[in-house]
Amino acid sequence: MTIVLSELTADQQAAVAATREKVAALHAELPRNELVVWTAGNVSERVPGTDLFVIKPSGVSYDELSADVMVVCTLDGRKIVDGTPDSLSPSSDTAAHAYVYSHMPEVGGVVHTHSTYATAWAARREPIPCVLTMMADEFGGDIPIGPFALIGDDSIGRGIVETLRGSNSPAVLMANHGPFTIGKDARSAVKAAVMVEEVARTIHISRQLGEPLRIDEADVARLYDRYQNVYGQPAADLNEEN
Numbered sequence: 555m556t557i558v559l560s561e562l563t564a565d566q567q568a569a570v571a572a573t574r575e576k577v578a579a580l581h582a583e584l585p586r587n588e589l590v591v592w593t594a595g596n597v598s599e600r601v602p603g604t605d606l607f608v609i610k611p612s613g614v615s616y617d618e619l620s621a622d623v624m625v626v627c628t629l630d631g632r633k634i635v636d637g638t639p640d641s642l643s644p645s646s647d648t649a650a651h652a653y654v655y656s657h658m659p660e661v662g663g664v665v666h667t668h669s670t671y672a673t674a675w676a677a678r679r680e681p682i683p684c685v686l687t688m689m690a691d692e693f694g695g696d697i698p699i700g701p702f703a704l705i706g707d708d709s710i711g712r713g714i715v716e717t718l719r720g721s722n723s724p725a726v727l728m729a730n731h732g733p734f735t736i737g738k739d740a741r742s743a744v745k746a747a748v749m750v751e752e753v754a755r756t757i758h759i760s761r762q763l764g765e766p767l768r769i770d771e772a773d774v775a776r777l778y779d780r781y782q783n784v785y786g787q788p789a790a791d792l793n794e795e796n
Contacts, residue, residue: 611642653711663740694722
């Protein structure tokens with residue numbers, strides 16, 4: 555059954571419009587942080603209060619991305635028809651994103667890049683070891699390797715879910731492919747993608763000097779707990795009026 559955007563409620567349409575604006579803006583962070591080349595990579599976010607998500611169109615230059623070309627999809631990967639004659643097809647990774655949203659309800663954003671250093675680790679099918687306090691903070695341990703899977707169906711999504719379900723890490727390096735990251739929203743997933751590339755690069759450089767030393771697991775747990783639960787400003791403080 556075809557779903558038409560105009561058939562959504564006014565509140566749902568407003569949520570879709572806001573999510574399109576946010577996802578379009580966040581795509582600029584990928585080339586800005588040198589995580590993608592040409593048209594590779596994608597950001598998506600779940601639309602609040604719906605069973606929909608927004609993702610970039612396939613094969614469109616980052617310079618040409620705007621809110622109005624972002625594609626709205628259902629959680630089974632079907633495109634929502636918006637009635638415009640030039641409506642674009644969604645990313646080739648849409649099925650993977652849809653599978654993650656369908657099977658990890660806590661996830662609100664998904665990002666995929668082919669960033670150089672993280673993808674180099676994926677090509678080796680080697681997890682990135684937790685040898686930096688930054689990694690302990692952000693990932694709570696190693697960044698794992700996911701299974702090899704072909705693009706075109708939900709195989710990649712299955713590998714992401716199987717690897718990250720029950721893991722502290724918001725990132726997985728899909729074998730011979732590249733990093734996928736998840737978060738409570740798209741911004742969190744983009745941050746994880748930036749951090750994956752940073753630690754992948756740093757640890758690669760460290761290996762040129764010798765084998766880096768792992769952080770003790772108990773210390774990793776303490777660092778992760780501090781960063782996730784103590785670091786930053788309390789939410790109540792951020793909401794207070796001056």
